[in-house]
Amino acid sequence: MGFVLAFGVVSMLADVVYEGARAITGPYLATLGATAVMVGFITGIGEAVALVLRLGTGPLADRTRRYWPLTIAGYALTIVAVPLLALANSLWQAAALVITERFGKAVRTPARDTMLSHAGSEMGRGKAFAIHEALDQSGALVGPLLVGLAVGVSGYQLGFGILAIPGALALASVLLVRRAVPAPEHYDHHAARAHPRGADGQKTRAPLPARFWWYSAFTAASMFGFSTFGVISYHLEVQKVLPSALIPVSYAVSMGAAALAALGSGLLYDRVGLRGLLIVLPLTAAVPFLSFAIEPGLVWAGAVVWGAALGFHESTLRAAVADLVPAARRGTGYGIFTAIYGLAWLAGSTIIGALYAESRMGLIIFTVATQVLALAVFIPLARSAGTQTQRK
Template sequence: MYVADSRNAPATAAARDPGPGRRAAVAPTVLALGTVSLVTDVSSEMVTAVLPLYLVAGLGLSPLGFGLLDGVYNGFSALVRLVGGHVADRGGRHKTVAGLGYGLSALCKPLLLVAGSLPLIGAVLAADRTGKGLRTAPRDALISLASPEESRGRAFGVHRAMDTAGALIGPLVAFLILRQAADGYDAVFTVSFCVAAAGVLVLLLFVPSRPRQAAAPAAGAPRASLRAAVGLLRVPGVRRLALCALLLGLATVSDAFVYLLLQRRLGVTDHWFALLPIGTAAAFLLLAVPLGRLADRVGRGRVFLGGHIALLVVYGALLSGWRSPALPFLVLALHGGFYAATDGVLMAAAAGRIPSELRSSGLALIQTGQALARFGCSIAFGAAWTAWGDRWAIGAATALLALCTAVAFALRPAHHDDPTPGGATPPPSATVPEGTPV
């Protein structure tokens, strides 16, 4: 993959401008990063699949205690994303920072074997999410820099599909280990570490430090700094997109709660619980590339909001008293469709308004707002479940998501996802307002 990415300049030019009637091929850098994410997600989802049951049933945590830990697991990375994005932009060290993040997350897996209390588990999960925070924005920056603007949604869709293939395999591996191993949870955590280490190795060997397609910095381009990244919020399109992501994140209940609610509705046994994420992952895998290509054609903002409408239907189905055997298939299919329509599509939309010199920092800025919002939602949902029960909690989440979706529709950036002619990233002067501090 690395050799394919370092061919001669004419081949690179052809990849950047496929010509009329030809569909741009996905860059080898995207495929290499997709492989890294696939392997890493096998490791991560092995743990994610058993973690809710391990904490609630094994350690006896209340829904509020689990909500706190789940909030740490999904939201702590927000505290380091801006720093990771800034360091990656300084000198174009995207691969180095991403490698540090993947490595830190891998080292946290065996620590779960010895963490048996709430504070210790919280510390390990915080360190694991620190690694995720360090790697996510530099990885997405590498994808966007390696991909033409007009096919960026497709590139992110391919990456997310490969990433989700790992999410599909991980719970299945965890399920098999739990059925065969005497000390099932310990075995899951041990195998997870070995797989994560393999993902770091793939990154070091096959991902180039800087994509060939990335343009050289333009004259007068803003220097990478945290102040310059925050200054991107002065751009109307970036500001509105960040606000939409934050608002909708406030009403996005974590995956673990969705699976716990399904288990309660249908009486799913402990051994089969680990298979529930596979339904979400399968739908994500099937829809990521088609919805990414659709977003390139009809507008990324429309597809992004459509994904949240699918999530609203998920909440409504869980809130209803419907107990049909079709319920899990509907919920998991729409849940996967929600991720396929939002995860990579949001990054593809944001990349078109952020200059390459601030790409990692700018993407981290939007990811940070979304992650902090989901952190708050996880804690609030767990508290509501503990105080009033699961039906009141999901009812409140449904009403909040409907309100936030309506507000986000009104605030959506005007033409924020229209590709620049020729697929080029807009020059910094067109993206960062004059006077932005650097």
């Protein structure tokens, strides 16, 4: 419990940095000449880099078990890249820094999530990931508010530059947690038996179960219709739905909703299992009706709904992976899962950006159709879960 809380504080500080930046990325790219399709592609490829490259960093964490060096290096990349956005003077410089920040997330997350899954083995993984995500999202609430204030005072450059301060605090914090808890896997006695030090590595090459692949397909189908905030914030900027200084505030509202949804979804998962994840489908389907409206009231409601869906995706969906793959292949499982997730989000966000430019009704139809597809994919997964329960 102590490790989960401490790492939650690290993630909270880091989230002030990169979620503060994400809140203004879309409008900032627009000021540098980006179109809606370009914003969708740049933010989508950033998310894909953050997720797909875990195909390499996940197995690397399993093979080396050097969870802390990977985690610290990943945080350092993010903390350096974000403030440098204040100095970007072209669209492609800004795009490169956005993608570099996401690369840092790819480096650290499989190792970090593996440590969290070990530390949360006794308290319940749904609860552990929910607590971590709630603390994480509290930073995502503060970051956009801080950036919004800075943008209102002096523009986007100050908005990015001020994030160097919480970045330095985040890096100092993760080093302190590393010193206090050098080996979180020791909390997980089952994992220690499944993958003792000195094992010959055969277990790390065991095939992943079919339920993991069905679960990954379900998540990919849902994420295929989930817009990045970059496209939403682009809409808010170019349509002048909200003043520029209020766009990051709307993102802060999303992060508050994500924190609450993460807590609720984590507890629900520990009680009812995978069935609790179905709530994410109607939430995602509602996003285009609200977030791409031109009425401010609907947009604020959309901020809550989009954030709640994100809270499910970034907490409970991660917790489920640890229960679907062998302990010795957990880093690999996270890497593959998030790679599939990221490719789906990249493709979907690019399509959503293109549809936004052509037809809002087409955007709505596309989003709803993807969630219906996700529901269809979930049926074999639910049946397999029921079969396993009967066998027990």
